[in-house]
Amino acid sequence: xxxxxNAFLKNKKFILFIVLLFFxxxxxxxxxxxxxxxxxxxxxxxxxxxxxxxxxxxxxxxxKKINDEVLLENKNLKEALINKNNYGLNGESSVKFxxxxxxxxxxxxxxxxxxxxxxKGKKDSIKEEMGIISSKGIIxxxxxxxxxxSSVISILNIDLQINAKFKKNNAFGSLxxxxxxxxxxxLNDISIINDVNIGDTIVTGGMSTYFPxxxxxxxxxxxxxxLDKGYYEVKIELNNKVGNETNVYVLKNKxxxxxxxxx
Amino acid sequence: xxxxxxxxTKFFILGVSLQVLVFESWNFLGYVDPLFYIIFLxxxxxxxxxxxxxxxxxxxxxxxxxxxxNPGSNTISCLTIGYIRPFLINLSFGVNANVPxxxxxxxxxxxxxxxxxxxxxxxxxxxxSISYFSFLAYLNIIKNTILTGILTxxxxxxxxxxxxxx
Numbered sequence: 001x002x003x004x005x006n007a008f009l010k011n012k013k014f015i016l017f018i019v020l021l022f023f024x025x026x027x028x029x030x031x032x033x034x035x036x037x038x039x040x041x042x043x044x045x046x047x048x049x050x051x052x053x054x055x056x057x058x059x060x061x062x063x064k065k066i067n068d069e070v071l072l073e074n075k076n077l078k079e080a081l082i083n084k085n086n087y088g089l090n091g092e093s094s095v096k097f098x099x100x101x102x103x104x105x106x107x108x109x110x111x112x113x114x115x116x117x118x119x120k121g122k123k124d125s126i127k128e129e130m131g132i133i134s135s136k137g138i139i140x141x142x143x144x145x146x147x148x149x150s151s152v153i154s155i156l157n158i159d160l161q162i163n164a165k166f167k168k169n170n171a172f173g174s175l176x177x178x179x180x181x182x183x184x185x186x187l188n189d190i191s192i193i194n195d196v197n198i199g200d201t202i203v204t205g206g207m208s209t210y211f212p213x214x215x216x217x218x219x220x221x222x223x224x225x226x227l228d229k230g231y232y233e234v235k236i237e238l239n240n241k242v243g244n245e246t247n248v249y250v251l252k253n254k255x256x257x258x259x260x261x262x263x
Numbered sequence: 264x265x266x267x268x269x270x271x272t273k274f275f276i277l278g279v280s281l282q283v284l285v286f287e288s289w290n291f292l293g294y295v296d297p298l299f300y301i302i303f304l305x306x307x308x309x310x311x312x313x314x315x316x317x318x319x320x321x322x323x324x325x326x327x328x329x330x331x332x333n334p335g336s337n338t339i340s341c342l343t344i345g346y347i348r349p350f351l352i353n354l355s356f357g358v359n360a361n362v363p364x365x366x367x368x369x370x371x372x373x374x375x376x377x378x379x380x381x382x383x384x385x386x387x388x389x390x391x392s393i394s395y396f397s398f399l400a401y402l403n404i405i406k407n408t409i410l411t412g413i414l415t416x417x418x419x420x421x422x423x424x425x426x427x428x429x
Binding site for chain 1: 314317318334335336339342343393396
Protein backbone atom coordinates (compact mmCIF):
# COMPACT_ATOMS: atom_id res chain seq x y z
CA UNK A 1 0.00 0.00 0.00
CA UNK A 2 2.81 2.33 0.99
CA UNK A 3 4.59 1.52 -2.25
CA UNK A 4 1.46 2.35 -4.23
CA UNK A 5 1.14 5.70 -2.44
CA ASN A 6 4.84 6.39 -3.02
CA ALA A 7 4.56 5.55 -6.70
CA PHE A 8 1.50 7.77 -6.90
CA LEU A 9 3.31 10.68 -5.23
CA LYS A 10 6.38 10.19 -7.39
CA ASN A 11 4.33 10.38 -10.58
CA LYS A 12 1.73 12.85 -9.38
CA LYS A 13 2.48 15.33 -12.20
CA PHE A 14 2.09 12.68 -14.84
CA ILE A 15 -1.08 11.35 -13.24
CA LEU A 16 -2.49 14.88 -13.06
CA PHE A 17 -1.61 15.39 -16.72
CA ILE A 18 -3.30 12.15 -17.75
CA VAL A 19 -6.42 12.90 -15.70
CA LEU A 20 -6.74 16.38 -17.21
CA LEU A 21 -6.02 15.02 -20.69
CA PHE A 22 -8.74 12.45 -20.24
CA PHE A 23 -11.10 15.20 -19.12
CA UNK A 24 -10.11 17.26 -22.19
CA UNK A 25 -10.84 14.35 -24.50
CA UNK A 26 -14.28 13.89 -22.97
CA UNK A 27 -14.79 17.64 -23.28
CA UNK A 28 -13.76 17.63 -26.94
CA UNK A 29 -15.92 14.61 -27.69
CA UNK A 30 -18.99 16.23 -26.18
CA UNK A 31 -18.52 19.57 -27.89
CA UNK A 32 -17.86 18.55 -31.47
CA UNK A 33 -19.82 16.12 -33.63
CA UNK A 34 -16.84 15.78 -35.95
CA UNK A 35 -14.53 14.75 -33.10
CA UNK A 36 -17.24 12.52 -31.69
CA UNK A 37 -17.52 10.62 -34.97
CA UNK A 38 -13.73 10.34 -35.15
CA UNK A 39 -13.53 9.02 -31.60
CA UNK A 40 -16.33 6.56 -32.28
CA UNK A 41 -14.57 5.37 -35.42
CA UNK A 42 -11.34 4.91 -33.47
CA UNK A 43 -13.15 3.11 -30.67
CA UNK A 44 -14.88 0.83 -33.18
CA UNK A 45 -11.63 -0.04 -34.93
CA UNK A 46 -9.86 -0.71 -31.61
CA UNK A 47 -12.75 -2.87 -30.38
CA UNK A 48 -12.79 -4.65 -33.73
CA UNK A 49 -9.06 -5.37 -33.51
CA UNK A 50 -9.37 -6.63 -29.94
CA UNK A 51 -12.26 -8.93 -30.77
CA UNK A 52 -10.52 -10.06 -33.92
CA UNK A 53 -7.39 -11.01 -31.97
CA UNK A 54 -9.51 -12.72 -29.33
CA UNK A 55 -11.30 -14.70 -32.02
CA UNK A 56 -7.98 -15.64 -33.65
CA UNK A 57 -6.61 -16.86 -30.32
CA UNK A 58 -9.72 -18.83 -29.46
CA UNK A 59 -9.78 -20.20 -33.01
CA UNK A 60 -6.22 -21.39 -32.53
CA UNK A 61 -7.14 -23.23 -29.37
CA UNK A 62 -10.23 -24.67 -31.04
CA UNK A 63 -8.28 -25.95 -34.04
CA LYS A 64 -8.27 -29.53 -32.79
CA LYS A 65 -12.02 -29.49 -32.30
CA ILE A 66 -12.57 -27.87 -35.71
CA ASN A 67 -10.19 -30.38 -37.26
CA ASP A 68 -12.16 -33.25 -35.77
CA GLU A 69 -15.40 -31.74 -37.04
CA VAL A 70 -13.95 -31.34 -40.53
CA LEU A 71 -12.66 -34.91 -40.47
CA LEU A 72 -16.08 -36.17 -39.47
CA GLU A 73 -17.71 -34.16 -42.20
CA ASN A 74 -15.16 -35.47 -44.71
CA LYS A 75 -15.85 -39.00 -43.56
CA ASN A 76 -19.55 -38.53 -44.20
CA LEU A 77 -18.91 -36.95 -47.59
CA LYS A 78 -16.47 -39.70 -48.50
CA GLU A 79 -19.02 -42.31 -47.51
CA ALA A 80 -21.69 -40.55 -49.58
CA LEU A 81 -19.33 -40.30 -52.55
CA ILE A 82 -18.33 -43.95 -52.39
CA ASN A 83 -21.93 -45.08 -52.15
CA LYS A 84 -23.45 -42.65 -54.62
CA ASN A 85 -23.72 -45.21 -57.42
CA ASN A 86 -25.01 -48.03 -55.30
CA TYR A 87 -28.73 -48.39 -55.58
CA GLY A 88 -30.89 -51.02 -54.03
CA LEU A 89 -33.52 -53.02 -55.85
CA ASN A 90 -36.18 -50.39 -55.29
CA GLY A 91 -34.05 -47.64 -56.74
CA GLU A 92 -33.16 -46.30 -53.28
CA SER A 93 -29.53 -45.68 -52.62
CA SER A 94 -28.05 -48.31 -50.36
CA VAL A 95 -24.99 -47.98 -48.21
CA LYS A 96 -22.48 -50.62 -49.33
CA PHE A 97 -19.40 -49.15 -47.71
CA UNK A 98 -19.21 -47.59 -44.28
CA UNK A 99 -16.28 -45.35 -43.32
CA UNK A 100 -14.54 -44.98 -39.94
CA UNK A 101 -12.10 -42.25 -39.05
CA UNK A 102 -8.63 -43.28 -37.86
CA UNK A 103 -5.18 -41.83 -37.31
CA UNK A 104 -1.92 -43.44 -38.32
CA UNK A 105 0.20 -43.76 -35.19
CA UNK A 106 3.18 -45.57 -36.73
CA UNK A 107 4.22 -45.53 -40.33
CA UNK A 108 7.17 -46.87 -42.26
CA UNK A 109 8.26 -46.73 -45.90
CA UNK A 110 11.85 -47.89 -45.50
CA UNK A 111 11.41 -51.61 -45.77
CA UNK A 112 10.21 -53.57 -48.78
CA UNK A 113 7.37 -54.96 -46.69
CA UNK A 114 5.94 -51.95 -44.92
CA UNK A 115 3.26 -52.00 -42.25
CA UNK A 116 1.55 -49.24 -40.40
CA UNK A 117 -0.53 -49.00 -37.26
CA UNK A 118 -3.78 -47.08 -36.83
CA UNK A 119 -5.40 -45.99 -33.57
CA LYS A 120 -8.67 -47.88 -34.07
CA GLY A 121 -9.21 -51.51 -33.21
CA LYS A 122 -11.77 -54.18 -32.42
CA LYS A 123 -13.49 -51.79 -30.03
CA ASP A 124 -14.21 -49.43 -32.92
CA SER A 125 -15.65 -52.21 -35.13
CA ILE A 126 -12.46 -52.55 -37.18
CA LYS A 127 -11.98 -56.01 -38.65
CA GLU A 128 -9.33 -57.68 -40.74
CA GLU A 129 -9.30 -57.15 -44.51
CA MET A 130 -10.86 -53.70 -44.42
CA GLY A 131 -9.45 -51.18 -46.89
CA ILE A 132 -7.76 -47.99 -45.70
CA ILE A 133 -7.84 -44.84 -47.78
CA SER A 134 -6.80 -41.23 -47.24
CA SER A 135 -8.25 -38.08 -48.74
CA LYS A 136 -5.93 -38.40 -51.75
CA GLY A 137 -5.54 -42.09 -52.38
CA ILE A 138 -5.30 -45.58 -50.97
CA ILE A 139 -3.14 -46.57 -47.99
CA UNK A 140 -3.46 -50.30 -47.40
CA UNK A 141 -5.49 -53.18 -45.98
CA UNK A 142 -6.05 -54.11 -42.33
CA UNK A 143 -3.94 -57.11 -41.47
CA UNK A 144 -4.54 -57.77 -37.79
CA UNK A 145 -6.64 -56.14 -35.12
CA UNK A 146 -6.11 -55.67 -31.38
CA UNK A 147 -8.53 -54.13 -28.90
CA UNK A 148 -7.51 -50.50 -29.64
CA UNK A 149 -5.14 -50.66 -32.59
CA SER A 150 -4.90 -52.28 -35.99
CA SER A 151 -1.94 -53.28 -38.08
CA VAL A 152 -2.24 -52.41 -41.75
CA ILE A 153 -0.35 -53.78 -44.76
CA SER A 154 0.78 -50.68 -46.56
CA ILE A 155 0.40 -50.47 -50.34
CA LEU A 156 4.17 -50.06 -50.15
CA ASN A 157 4.56 -53.78 -49.52
CA ILE A 158 5.87 -55.99 -52.31
CA ASP A 159 3.51 -58.82 -51.34
CA LEU A 160 0.33 -56.79 -51.83
CA GLN A 161 -1.54 -56.80 -55.12
CA ILE A 162 -4.41 -54.39 -55.63
CA ASN A 163 -6.94 -54.41 -58.40
CA ALA A 164 -6.78 -51.11 -60.34
CA LYS A 165 -7.98 -49.75 -63.65
CA PHE A 166 -7.73 -46.88 -66.07
CA LYS A 167 -10.42 -44.32 -65.37
CA LYS A 168 -10.89 -43.49 -69.06
CA ASN A 169 -11.45 -47.00 -70.51
CA ASN A 170 -11.80 -49.34 -67.51
CA ALA A 171 -8.78 -51.42 -68.65
CA PHE A 172 -7.80 -53.16 -65.44
CA GLY A 173 -4.69 -54.75 -64.12
CA SER A 174 -2.91 -55.50 -60.93
CA LEU A 175 -1.07 -52.86 -58.91
CA UNK A 176 2.00 -53.68 -56.88
CA UNK A 177 5.09 -52.05 -55.47
CA UNK A 178 8.60 -52.85 -56.65
CA UNK A 179 10.12 -51.95 -53.28
CA UNK A 180 12.23 -49.08 -54.62
CA UNK A 181 10.50 -45.72 -54.89
CA UNK A 182 7.81 -44.90 -52.32
CA UNK A 183 5.99 -42.61 -54.76
CA UNK A 184 5.79 -45.06 -57.64
CA UNK A 185 4.00 -48.35 -58.22
CA UNK A 186 3.65 -50.72 -61.15
CA LEU A 187 0.41 -51.58 -62.90
CA ASN A 188 0.79 -54.92 -64.65
CA ASP A 189 -1.33 -57.05 -66.93
CA ILE A 190 -2.83 -54.19 -68.98
CA SER A 191 -3.56 -55.67 -72.38
CA ILE A 192 -1.92 -54.00 -75.42
CA ILE A 193 -5.29 -53.62 -77.08
CA ASN A 194 -5.82 -50.62 -74.75
CA ASP A 195 -4.53 -47.14 -75.41
CA VAL A 196 -2.14 -45.92 -72.71
CA ASN A 197 -0.87 -42.36 -72.36
CA ILE A 198 1.30 -40.61 -69.82
CA GLY A 199 -0.93 -38.68 -67.39
CA ASP A 200 -3.86 -41.14 -67.54
CA THR A 201 -5.68 -41.45 -64.22
CA ILE A 202 -5.64 -44.77 -62.41
CA VAL A 203 -8.40 -45.62 -59.94
CA THR A 204 -9.33 -48.67 -57.89
CA GLY A 205 -11.01 -51.40 -59.94
CA GLY A 206 -13.73 -52.47 -57.53
CA MET A 207 -13.08 -56.15 -58.26
CA SER A 208 -11.87 -56.76 -54.73
CA THR A 209 -13.85 -56.44 -51.53
CA TYR A 210 -11.30 -54.08 -49.96
CA PHE A 211 -11.91 -50.91 -51.93
CA PRO A 212 -14.94 -49.58 -53.77
CA UNK A 213 -14.60 -48.74 -57.42
CA UNK A 214 -13.19 -45.39 -58.48
CA UNK A 215 -10.95 -44.31 -55.59
CA UNK A 216 -8.11 -42.32 -57.23
CA UNK A 217 -4.67 -43.89 -56.93
CA UNK A 218 -2.34 -41.96 -59.22
CA UNK A 219 -1.39 -41.11 -62.79
CA UNK A 220 0.67 -42.89 -65.44
CA UNK A 221 4.23 -41.57 -65.37
CA UNK A 222 5.88 -44.05 -67.78
CA UNK A 223 5.12 -47.31 -69.60
CA UNK A 224 6.80 -50.13 -71.54
CA UNK A 225 5.21 -52.35 -74.15
CA UNK A 226 6.00 -56.08 -74.20
CA LEU A 227 4.65 -57.03 -77.62
CA ASP A 228 5.64 -60.69 -77.30
CA LYS A 229 3.78 -61.04 -74.00
CA GLY A 230 0.84 -58.91 -75.07
CA TYR A 231 0.68 -56.46 -72.16
CA TYR A 232 2.01 -53.15 -70.93
CA GLU A 233 4.09 -52.53 -67.85
CA VAL A 234 2.84 -49.18 -66.58
CA LYS A 235 4.56 -47.00 -63.97
CA ILE A 236 2.17 -45.08 -61.73
CA GLU A 237 2.97 -41.97 -59.76
CA LEU A 238 0.87 -42.06 -56.58
CA ASN A 239 -1.41 -39.14 -55.68
CA ASN A 240 -0.59 -39.39 -52.02
CA LYS A 241 2.67 -39.76 -50.14
CA VAL A 242 1.94 -42.76 -47.94
CA GLY A 243 4.71 -41.79 -45.52
CA ASN A 244 3.16 -38.38 -44.83
CA GLU A 245 -0.45 -39.37 -44.24
CA THR A 246 -1.99 -38.98 -40.79
CA ASN A 247 -5.77 -39.04 -41.04
CA VAL A 248 -7.26 -42.02 -42.83
CA TYR A 249 -10.62 -43.68 -43.39
CA VAL A 250 -11.21 -47.36 -42.75
CA LEU A 251 -13.74 -48.77 -45.19
CA LYS A 252 -16.08 -51.52 -44.17
CA ASN A 253 -17.64 -53.43 -47.04
CA LYS A 254 -21.02 -54.58 -45.81
CA UNK A 255 -21.20 -57.30 -48.45
CA UNK A 256 -17.69 -58.62 -47.87
CA UNK A 257 -18.72 -61.75 -45.99
CA UNK A 258 -21.35 -62.60 -48.56
CA UNK A 259 -18.93 -62.21 -51.48
CA UNK A 260 -16.22 -64.24 -49.78
CA UNK A 261 -18.72 -67.03 -49.09
CA UNK A 262 -19.66 -67.08 -52.76
CA UNK A 263 -16.02 -67.24 -53.83
CA UNK B 264 5.09 35.93 -4.10
CA UNK B 265 2.03 38.15 -4.04
CA UNK B 266 3.58 40.27 -6.75
CA UNK B 267 4.18 37.17 -8.84
CA UNK B 268 0.58 36.02 -8.40
CA UNK B 269 -0.74 39.40 -9.44
CA UNK B 270 1.54 39.34 -12.48
CA UNK B 271 0.29 35.86 -13.44
CA THR B 272 -3.35 36.85 -13.00
CA LYS B 273 -2.71 39.95 -15.10
CA PHE B 274 -1.21 37.91 -17.94
CA PHE B 275 -3.93 35.27 -17.69
CA ILE B 276 -6.69 37.85 -18.05
CA LEU B 277 -4.75 39.87 -20.62
CA GLY B 278 -3.96 36.76 -22.69
CA VAL B 279 -7.56 35.55 -22.69
CA SER B 280 -9.14 38.96 -23.34
CA LEU B 281 -6.78 40.00 -26.12
CA GLN B 282 -7.09 36.59 -27.75
CA VAL B 283 -10.88 36.60 -27.65
CA LEU B 284 -11.50 40.26 -28.41
CA VAL B 285 -8.67 41.11 -30.79
CA PHE B 286 -6.64 38.23 -32.21
CA GLU B 287 -9.46 35.77 -32.75
CA SER B 288 -10.88 37.93 -35.53
CA TRP B 289 -7.64 39.08 -37.16
CA ASN B 290 -7.98 36.66 -40.08
CA PHE B 291 -4.57 37.54 -41.46
CA LEU B 292 -4.34 36.25 -45.09
CA GLY B 293 -7.97 35.34 -44.69
CA TYR B 294 -7.62 32.64 -42.05
CA VAL B 295 -4.51 33.00 -39.87
CA ASP B 296 -5.02 34.17 -36.28
CA PRO B 297 -2.07 34.44 -33.87
CA LEU B 298 -2.45 32.53 -30.62
CA PHE B 299 -1.39 35.35 -28.37
CA TYR B 300 -2.40 33.75 -25.08
CA ILE B 301 0.65 31.48 -25.38
CA ILE B 302 2.55 34.34 -23.74
CA PHE B 303 1.18 33.14 -20.41
CA LEU B 304 2.89 29.79 -20.93
CA UNK B 305 6.16 31.61 -21.61
CA UNK B 306 6.27 34.11 -18.75
CA UNK B 307 5.52 31.70 -15.89
CA UNK B 308 8.54 31.56 -13.57
CA UNK B 309 11.10 28.91 -14.46
CA UNK B 310 11.47 27.83 -10.85
CA UNK B 311 7.72 28.06 -10.16
CA UNK B 312 5.84 25.04 -8.91
CA UNK B 313 4.91 22.63 -11.69
CA UNK B 314 1.58 21.29 -10.49
CA UNK B 315 -0.16 24.69 -10.24
CA UNK B 316 1.24 25.49 -13.67
CA UNK B 317 -0.31 22.34 -15.18
CA UNK B 318 -3.65 23.32 -13.63
CA UNK B 319 -3.32 26.93 -14.80
CA UNK B 320 -2.44 25.87 -18.35
CA UNK B 321 -5.40 23.54 -18.41
CA UNK B 322 -7.71 26.30 -17.13
CA UNK B 323 -6.35 28.76 -19.68
CA UNK B 324 -7.09 26.36 -22.53
CA UNK B 325 -10.50 25.47 -21.14
CA UNK B 326 -11.56 29.11 -20.71
CA UNK B 327 -10.41 29.91 -24.24
CA UNK B 328 -12.21 26.93 -25.71
CA UNK B 329 -15.41 27.93 -23.96
CA UNK B 330 -15.13 31.56 -25.05
CA UNK B 331 -14.10 30.90 -28.66
CA UNK B 332 -16.46 27.98 -29.35
CA ASN B 333 -13.47 25.72 -29.96
CA PRO B 334 -14.06 22.00 -29.38
CA GLY B 335 -11.03 21.50 -27.13
CA SER B 336 -7.83 22.04 -29.07
CA ASN B 337 -6.73 24.93 -26.81
CA THR B 338 -7.22 22.81 -23.69
CA ILE B 339 -5.15 19.88 -24.91
CA SER B 340 -2.36 21.98 -26.43
CA CYS B 341 -2.05 24.22 -23.34
CA LEU B 342 -2.19 21.24 -20.99
CA THR B 343 0.54 19.43 -22.92
CA ILE B 344 2.77 22.50 -22.94
CA GLY B 345 2.09 22.90 -19.21
CA TYR B 346 3.28 19.36 -18.61
CA ILE B 347 6.33 19.34 -20.87
CA ARG B 348 7.52 22.90 -20.17
CA PRO B 349 10.25 21.87 -17.62
CA PHE B 350 11.74 19.48 -20.21
CA LEU B 351 11.72 22.25 -22.81
CA ILE B 352 13.40 24.63 -20.35
CA ASN B 353 16.15 22.10 -19.68
CA LEU B 354 16.51 21.46 -23.38
CA SER B 355 16.75 25.14 -24.30
CA PHE B 356 18.65 26.69 -21.41
CA GLY B 357 20.73 23.78 -20.13
CA VAL B 358 22.77 25.05 -17.14
CA ASN B 359 20.81 28.31 -16.96
CA ALA B 360 17.53 26.43 -16.54
CA ASN B 361 17.40 27.08 -12.80
CA VAL B 362 17.85 30.84 -13.03
CA PRO B 363 14.63 32.46 -11.77
CA UNK B 364 12.94 34.49 -14.46
CA UNK B 365 15.74 33.45 -16.78
CA UNK B 366 13.52 34.11 -19.73
CA UNK B 367 13.63 37.82 -19.26
CA UNK B 368 17.22 38.41 -18.23
CA UNK B 369 20.54 36.69 -17.93
CA UNK B 370 20.31 34.21 -20.80
CA UNK B 371 21.57 34.13 -24.33
CA UNK B 372 19.24 35.31 -27.07
CA UNK B 373 19.56 31.99 -29.02
CA UNK B 374 18.40 30.08 -25.96
CA UNK B 375 15.37 32.31 -25.59
CA UNK B 376 14.52 31.98 -29.28
CA UNK B 377 14.88 28.20 -29.06
CA UNK B 378 12.61 28.05 -26.00
CA UNK B 379 9.93 30.31 -27.47
CA UNK B 380 10.18 28.56 -30.85
CA UNK B 381 9.81 25.09 -29.32
CA UNK B 382 6.83 26.07 -27.21
CA UNK B 383 5.08 27.78 -30.13
CA UNK B 384 5.86 24.93 -32.54
CA UNK B 385 4.69 22.14 -30.23
CA UNK B 386 1.65 24.08 -29.06
CA UNK B 387 0.54 24.95 -32.60
CA UNK B 388 1.21 21.48 -33.90
CA UNK B 389 -0.97 19.94 -31.18
CA UNK B 390 -3.58 22.69 -31.61
CA UNK B 391 -4.00 22.10 -35.35
CA SER B 392 -3.68 18.32 -35.08
CA ILE B 393 -6.58 18.29 -32.62
CA SER B 394 -8.55 20.78 -34.74
CA TYR B 395 -8.25 18.73 -37.93
CA PHE B 396 -8.04 15.36 -36.16
CA SER B 397 -7.24 13.46 -39.34
CA PHE B 398 -4.04 12.07 -40.84
CA LEU B 399 -5.29 13.03 -44.27
CA ALA B 400 -5.14 16.72 -43.34
CA TYR B 401 -1.42 16.64 -42.52
CA LEU B 402 -0.60 19.26 -45.18
CA ASN B 403 -3.15 21.68 -43.74
CA ILE B 404 -1.84 20.98 -40.23
CA ILE B 405 1.75 21.73 -41.24
CA LYS B 406 0.79 24.83 -43.27
CA ASN B 407 -1.33 26.28 -40.48
CA THR B 408 1.29 25.45 -37.84
CA ILE B 409 3.98 27.29 -39.79
CA LEU B 410 1.91 30.35 -40.77
CA THR B 411 0.20 30.81 -37.40
CA GLY B 412 3.49 30.01 -35.64
CA ILE B 413 5.27 32.82 -37.51
CA LEU B 414 2.47 35.26 -36.75
CA THR B 415 2.34 34.25 -33.07
CA UNK B 416 6.15 34.58 -32.83
CA UNK B 417 5.99 38.12 -34.23
CA UNK B 418 3.22 39.15 -31.85
CA UNK B 419 5.01 37.56 -28.88
CA UNK B 420 8.35 39.16 -29.85
CA UNK B 421 6.71 42.59 -30.13
CA UNK B 422 5.04 42.12 -26.74
CA UNK B 423 8.34 41.10 -25.11
CA UNK B 424 10.05 44.11 -26.76
CA UNK B 425 7.33 46.39 -25.41
CA UNK B 426 7.61 44.82 -21.93
CA UNK B 427 11.40 45.22 -21.75
CA UNK B 428 11.25 48.89 -22.82
CA UNK B 429 8.68 49.52 -20.16
